[in-house]
Amino acid sequence: MNAVRRGRPQLAIVWLAIVLLAATVAAQPPAAAGELRWGGDPEGGSPYVEADPRDPTLVVGFDVDVATLIAKALGVRPRFVSVQFASIDASVKRGDFVIGMSGIEDTPARRATLAVTVPYYEFREVITVRAADAARFRALADLRGKRVGTLGGTIAYEILLKAQENLGIVAVSYDDDVHPYSDLVLGRLDAVLLDHVLAEKAMRRERGLATQPATVAVGHYVGVLDRGNAALRDRIDQILRVAMRDGSLEAIFRRWGIWNDDQPKLYARVRGTPTAAAGGGTDGTASEAAASYGGGPMDASTAVVRYLPALVSAALITIVLSCLSMALAVMAGVLVASGRVYGGPVLRGVLTVYVELTRGTPVLLQLFVLYYGLAEVVRLPAFVAALLGLGLNYAAYESEIYRSALEAVPRGQLEAARVLGLSERQVFALVRGPQALRLALAPMTNDFVALLKDSSLVSVLTVVELTKQTQIFAANLGSWVVPGALCAMLYLAMSLPLSRAARRMEAKWKAPTS
């Protein structure tokens, strides 16, 4: 009794703590008073937004400074929200933060779906090549049949896709702005098309590169807000105009070493035009690049017609990659499992390390190591690296399935085979293996479907498969609804027949063998 009484207040404290915690979390404001929540991708790095080397919980960069300037003028504190570059548009619509600023390009698609601020920086799309090629690759037209890389979902990527059609180059999409340049140095690419800010940053980082002086296109960085926040956008536009006039923007860009003569001209144009109408029409400074390359905003049915072929061919890559990876995984898995069941202690030890290492680390890390980490030693083409990465990763899981299946075959079956005079190899090939395979079939099917979906991870190796293509599609369209539905349909169209085929095979294998 006494114990119970003493127990109650403790329980009450725990409950109180839970309620308070829940309340705190619930009250976590998308728009807390006194704060400007702004989003950016710290992976984008310097000079945009990057984690402060001295304190990784802080971010530094010109976008950070511009956000701070805006927050100050609004009389609030800036509060940074980290978000993936490709998700900024979707996140701002969800209300994760009020404004996204991370070297975001002004495009017609953004204008159609978001409230876009006046541009605060003008950049040029420039071509970077290896210094040795500087004389022969001066423009996209010189790069027929050559691989040209850029950041996916950007104006530059749209330009490359156009050039792929018109000029016969090969467009390669990356998830970040660092690896295109390192791959250029390694010879995996012949050129990179990106913002001059990024090109200059890369030139400082990598040796043996040359950036061509010619401007391929011109674009602008803007802040993006939800359309419901048009009024706030108008206030921010005012703040930016003031900052253009009083030199505080210039000071920021000078501090980051990216001020140039293009900016005063941009500012003069911006200041000469009224704030864009709510709902985001063009305000006269809409990106020339986007206007000429990206095309206007699309409705859903146009979008489907335009993107479906690309999605289908990306799905083809997904299915081919998955099938080949699975074949590799099955073959390697059988070898590993046999080695672990039949091999000597050394072989068993080595294989156990392989299996545990592979299962215990993320496949994403393995893909990176295989493609970028080993690049100094062996330069695997992206598709081969993807195939090897997925295949060898799944081989570890398959081998565990086969190992347990091999061990599940009753000993009597093996002894019966041995007494008949079958060699150990024949026992394995004729009795143990076939019986184990029947046991393994259901979990194998499961793994194949999982692999089909995991194949989306190889987009980090510049392989544009179904998920990546959907992301590009969604970024251009400014919405996930239609691309997401199409993508899901395509995945189902692949995985359902797979499951059915596996069931048929299972039924067939259960039938007699002669």
Add this chain to the structure above:
Amino acid sequence: MSGLVLDARGVTLRRGSREVLRGVDLQVGRGELVALMGLSGGGKTTFLRAVAGLEAFDEGTLSVDGVQLQPGSVPSAEVLRALRRKVGMVFQFHYLFEHMTAIHNVWLAPVHVHKVPRTEAERRARALLDQMGVAARAHALPRELSGGEAQRVAIARALAVDPPLLLMDEPTASLDPARRDELGETLTRLTQSGRTLLAATHDDDFVRDHADRVVVMADGRVVEQGIPSQVLTSPRHPATRQLLSQKKTPNAGASTHE
């Protein structure tokens, strides 16, 4: 070569500190049908497994139709290969290969071990199944067979490689009395054609009606042997008496000897 197909002398087998076989002496002549009796745990099955080369023994000598097995670790691959041509085994639970039809079970070893052409091996397999009275079940899977059918397919499988010595563990366990006599006649026919049979069994009716000789094992040793009518009616060793009194009760119910 002597007339002995099986010659075991002083076979001792230990599992850890436990001696499962403690110096088994047993000689079996060509064409004999010998029944191996004894209480469970007496070492019958272990002895059969040692003869089949499935288990290494620690002391003594074992010779099967001229193939010598030495005590110690598992026999070398070469000895094992020679042994497998001499010994067939029918397991108590048959262990038919579950993923193969009955007839495939039978022709598997002739084709893969003895390199008999597949059509020839299949023809012989069919003849064997016919001989065992299960030709109609040739294309059934093991799980579709009754216990008696599986038993006969297992015998056909063991006979397919034509071993001089056939070991059987509880061959009548899954048979009703009529089937048991059928099996007895089949086995007798086999011995008449020169095959030697050693069957571990608890079934004294089967032993009385069909075996040439009965060998009683107790506690890892051979304790008594002789022709079935003698041993089973006037057992000399206490273990044999205990065995007979125990076995009568569940099997025949009506005639209890105590």
